[in-house]
Each structure stands twice: as C-alpha cells, then as structure tokens.
Amino acid sequence: MASMKAVRIHDFGGPEVLSVEDAPFPQAFDDEVVLKVHASSINPIDYKIRSGQHGGGKDQLPITLGRDVSGTVELCGTRAHTLAKGDPIYAMLGRDRGGHSEYVVVKAVEMAAKPREVDHLHAAAVPLAGLTAWQGLFDHGGLAAGQRVLIHGGAGGVGHFAIQFAKAKGAFVATTVSGEDIDFARTLGADQVVDYKKQRFEDEVAEVDLVLDLIAGETQDRSWAVVKPGGIIVSTLAESSPEKARQRGARGTRYMARPNAAQLAEIGRLIDNGKVRPYVDAVFPLKDVAAAEARLENEHVRGKIVLEVVA
Ligand SMILES: NC(=O)c1ccc[n+]([C@@H]2O[C@H](COP(=O)([O-])OP(=O)(O)OC[C@H]3O[C@@H](n4cnc5c(N)ncnc54)[C@H](OP(=O)(O)O)[C@@H]3O)[C@@H](O)[C@H]2O)c1
Missing domain, CATH: 3.90.180.10 (Medium-chain alcohol dehydrogenases, catalytic domain)
Incomplete structure (x- = not known):
C-alpha cells in the first residue's frame, strides 16, 4: 500500500x-x-x-x-x-x-x-485561528459596526485576526499585548493598545460591548469591570462566573471553534481585498x-x- x-x-x-x-x-x-x-x-x-x-x-x-x-x-x-x-x-x-x-x-x-x-x-x-476569531466576535459576540470590543491577547494567532476582522466590521478595537507588540497591534488597526505587563487594562479601557477573552483566569475575572451592562465576555478557554455576570448585568459564554466553509470563503475574500493579512x-x-x-x-x-x- x-x-x-x-x-x-x-x-x-x-x-x-x-x-x-x-x-x-x-x-x-x-x-x-x-x-x-x-x-x-x-x-x-x-x-x-x-x-x-x-x-x-x-x-x-x-x-x-x-x-x-x-x-x-x-x-x-x-x-x-x-x-x-x-x-x-x-x-x-x-x-x-x-x-x-x-x-x-x-x-x-x-x-x-x-x-x-x-x-x-x-x-x-x-483557518483555525481565523474561524475562532470570526465565530467569537460575530456568532457568539454579535459584534456590530460602531460597537466597542476589547481583545485580550491581540498579537497571537487568534488575536491578530480578531483585531483585523473587528476593524473591517467598523468596531472600535482595544487590545492587550506585551510591550514589544504595541506597534504590531497598531498596524493591524487597533485603536487602543494596552501593554498587559505594565498597565492594568481596567484603568485604560471602559464600557465595551464585547470582551474576546483568549487568556482566561484573572484576566477574564478583571474584565467584568470594563463590560457595559448588556455586554458579553466570550471566551475560547473558560466558562465565566454566572454570579459576576449577573452583578454586572452582562453575559458570559465559552465556545469551541468549528469548521465552516462559508466563513472561510468570506475570510478569503477579506484577504484578497487587502483588508486582512x-x-x-x-x-x-x-x-x-x-x-x-x-x-x-x-x-x-x-x-x-x-x-x-x-x-
Ligand atoms: N475554544 C477554541 O475553539 C479555541 C480555538 C483557538 C484557540 N483557543 C485557545 O485560545 C488561546 C489563544 O489561542 P492563540 O492561537 O491565539 O494562542 P497564541 O498564538 O499562543 O497567542 C496567545 C497570545 O496571548 C498573549 N498573552 C499571554 N498572556 C496574556 C495576558 N495576560 N494578557 C494579554 N495577552 C496575553 C501572548 O502574548 P505574549 O507572548 O506577549 O505573552 C500571545 O500573543 C489558546 O489558549 C488556545 O488554546 C481555543
């Protein structure tokens, strides 16, 4: 054989x-x-x-x-x-x-x-990182033009696509990265970049509609402080606390990315149109x-x- x-x-x-x-x-x-x-x-x-x-x-x-x-x-x-x-x-x-x-x-x-x-x-x-970003922002997070999103881990595999997709949608994008990636995140289109090793994102970012959480742990816990009432934390890693969500008047969800031919074709069009790299x-x-x-x-x-x- x-x-x-x-x-x-x-x-x-x-x-x-x-x-x-x-x-x-x-x-x-x-x-x-x-x-x-x-x-x-x-x-x-x-x-x-x-x-x-x-x-x-x-x-x-x-x-x-x-x-x-x-x-x-x-x-x-x-x-x-x-x-x-x-x-x-x-x-x-x-x-x-x-x-x-x-x-x-x-x-x-x-x-x-x-x-x-x-x-x-x-x-x-x-494919996997792009679909994870797409499904987190749009299918689970419902991100729309004009809304505000905070993306934790914006310089990694999923995060660098998420910044570009959210900008292409017309959202205001804040992100956390380490110091050496600040310029990289800006070139991807982020409006606000926080160095997570030197700054507390809660002191810099407020009133977001969506947090895309690619980190979990205390990063997720601290994120409730920046979510608007009615907003949502969407995580690739950890279920969020229902108690904290209730106190904030917000929601939390965890998801697994899935293959999706139509979304992959849409992402391919954004790449061919020069909107995503x-x-x-x-x-x-x-x-x-x-x-x-x-x-x-x-x-x-x-x-x-x-x-x-x-x-
Ligand atoms: N549920 C699913 O379907 C699904 C799908 C894809 C990924 N995931 C999970 O989601 C996570 C992210 O995936 P990925 O492919 O993007 O991983 P990755 O390429 O390793 O990127 C992770 C990024 O997070 C940054 N980071 C680490 N600690 C941070 C903190 N406290 N605050 C802000 N940023 C921080 C890292 O930057 P530094 O190097 O500067 O620390 C790195 O750029 C992984 O745990 C992965 O397993 C789940």
Missing part, C-alpha cells in the same frame, strides 16, 4: 513524542478530496493534544496532529464535482484527522478556495515539527508558526 509522511504521536508527552513517520495514504469518499498539503500551521490545540491536556484517551492513539492546511487537490471523491486535481484550497480539519502530513482527506464543509493573494504558507496560517512569525520544515511546537508553547510568538510540507 502507498504511504506518506505524517506527524504522529503514540503516547502523550513533550515534543519528543512527535514522530515524523510513514502513514497510510488516505482515500476520499463522496464529497471529500485528498489534499496534497503544501503547508500546515501550529495552534495551541496541537501541543495541548500532544501533552494529553485536551481530552482524548490513550485508546485514540496513534493521533496525527494538525488542524490547518493549505494545498492542492490530489484526488476527488465521487461527489466532489466542483473540484479538480490541482485546485488550491485551504481548510480547518475536524479532530479525527491531522494536517501535519503530506496528504490528508478534507470534507466539503471544511474547505474553501485558497485566497489568491497569499501563498500556501500564509493561507495555512488562517495573516502574519507568519516563522516557518519550519515538517521534519522540525518538534522545534516548531516548542517555539509556540514556550517562546514569544507574533501571529502564527507554519510548517512547510512541500518546499
């Missing part, structure tokens, strides 16, 4: 459990395609799964990691009528597959045409996946870390 290279784990642990090894070549059914992966990016979920912090028991091993891909169609399932070999697409994969691999199956609901104006390395930086901090070859994950997990990263699969 034909095989390909994929990044798999056979046990949970540190970066040393990552193994670049032969895996079976995938098959496409119905409206699925087999994608030849040109690039795949790293998200915190990858090292959380690898270290066993993110659900999933040992019975699910081996696991192939990676949720983001950009590449070209290699094979079409029998009902993937609108696609042909060589078409460039990008996608956020479901958790049952991994994109840190030379080929992967992509379902119709997970993919959209790759934005034309960026290469595969930049396109691969987009994915920022890639560093590119590693697939074989150096352990160094790439360690970089995101332990060091300061601006935007995204990407794996180059086809050089």
Whole structure:
C-alpha cells in the first residue's frame, strides 16, 4: 500500500513524542478530496493534544496532529464535482484527522478556495485561528459596526485576526499585548493598545460591548469591570462566573471553534481585498515539527508558526 509522511504521536508527552513517520495514504469518499498539503500551521490545540491536556484517551492513539492546511487537490471523491486535481484550497480539519502530513482527506464543509493573494504558507496560517476569531466576535459576540470590543491577547494567532476582522466590521478595537507588540497591534488597526505587563487594562479601557477573552483566569475575572451592562465576555478557554455576570448585568459564554466553509470563503475574500493579512512569525520544515511546537508553547510568538510540507 502507498504511504506518506505524517506527524504522529503514540503516547502523550513533550515534543519528543512527535514522530515524523510513514502513514497510510488516505482515500476520499463522496464529497471529500485528498489534499496534497503544501503547508500546515501550529495552534495551541496541537501541543495541548500532544501533552494529553485536551481530552482524548490513550485508546485514540496513534493521533496525527494538525488542524490547518493549505494545498492542492490530489484526488476527488465521487461527489466532489466542483473540484479538480490541482485546485488550491485551504481548510480547518475536524479532530479525527491531522494536517501535519503530506496528504490528508478534507470534507466539503471544511474547505474553501485558497485566497489568491497569499501563498500556501500564509493561507495555512488562517483557518483555525481565523474561524475562532470570526465565530467569537460575530456568532457568539454579535459584534456590530460602531460597537466597542476589547481583545485580550491581540498579537497571537487568534488575536491578530480578531483585531483585523473587528476593524473591517467598523468596531472600535482595544487590545492587550506585551510591550514589544504595541506597534504590531497598531498596524493591524487597533485603536487602543494596552501593554498587559505594565498597565492594568481596567484603568485604560471602559464600557465595551464585547470582551474576546483568549487568556482566561484573572484576566477574564478583571474584565467584568470594563463590560457595559448588556455586554458579553466570550471566551475560547473558560466558562465565566454566572454570579459576576449577573452583578454586572452582562453575559458570559465559552465556545469551541468549528469548521465552516462559508466563513472561510468570506475570510478569503477579506484577504484578497487587502483588508486582512495573516502574519507568519516563522516557518519550519515538517521534519522540525518538534522545534516548531516548542517555539509556540514556550517562546514569544507574533501571529502564527507554519510548517512547510512541500518546499
Ligand atoms: N475554544 C477554541 O475553539 C479555541 C480555538 C483557538 C484557540 N483557543 C485557545 O485560545 C488561546 C489563544 O489561542 P492563540 O492561537 O491565539 O494562542 P497564541 O498564538 O499562543 O497567542 C496567545 C497570545 O496571548 C498573549 N498573552 C499571554 N498572556 C496574556 C495576558 N495576560 N494578557 C494579554 N495577552 C496575553 C501572548 O502574548 P505574549 O507572548 O506577549 O505573552 C500571545 O500573543 C489558546 O489558549 C488556545 O488554546 C481555543
């Protein structure tokens, strides 16, 4: 049987459990395609799964990691009528597959045409982080033009998209970042930038309609002070306290981002129109996946870390 290279784990642990090894070549059914992966990016979920912090028991091993891909169609399932070999697409994969691999199956609901104006390395930086930002701001946060939003962690993978999407919508955007990223956040369009290591955001920002919380813990707790009555804290990480929400006359919610082909297509249009730019901090070859994950997990990263699969 034909095989390909994929990044798999056979046990949970540190970066040393990552193994670049032969895996079976995938098959496409119905409206699925087999994608030849040109690039795949790293998200915190990858090292959380690898270290066993993110659900999933040992019975699910081996696991192939990676949720983001950009590449070209290699094979079409029998009902993937609108696609042909060589078409460039990008996608956020479901958790049952991994994109840190030379080929992967992509379902119709997970993919959209790759934005034309960026290469595969930049396109691969987009899907999971971009959809997380989009769904947090608009589906869960209901952000509208003219409203005020505070984005915690604005220089990271999700945050740097959230700043740009919120600005494109016509919102007033405040964000927290560390000092070295102040100019970066401004170039993304943030109206107000707070250095979270030197300033208390509660002293600088007030009366926001929405807090997009990418940090949790005391950052989330302290955020109630800046939310308007009737506003909301939307978190990727932690359920908020119903008691604090009631005291403030506000709401809180936690969500999980999901693949969404229509939203990915909309994000691609914003990229092609020059309204949104994915920022890639560093590119590693697939074989150096352990160094790439360690970089995101332990060091300061601006935007995204990407794996180059086809050089
Ligand atoms: N629920 C979901 O579906 C979902 C989806 C995507 C992500 N997530 C989670 O959401 C979190 C963010 O994801 P990401 O991809 O954006 O991660 P990331 O790329 O690692 O970015 C995190 C950012 O937060 C900043 N930061 C750390 N402590 C902070 C603080 N106290 N105040 C303000 N900023 C702070 C970091 O800056 P410094 O380096 O300067 O500290 C970094 O820029 C992760 O925990 C991830 O697992 C959940």
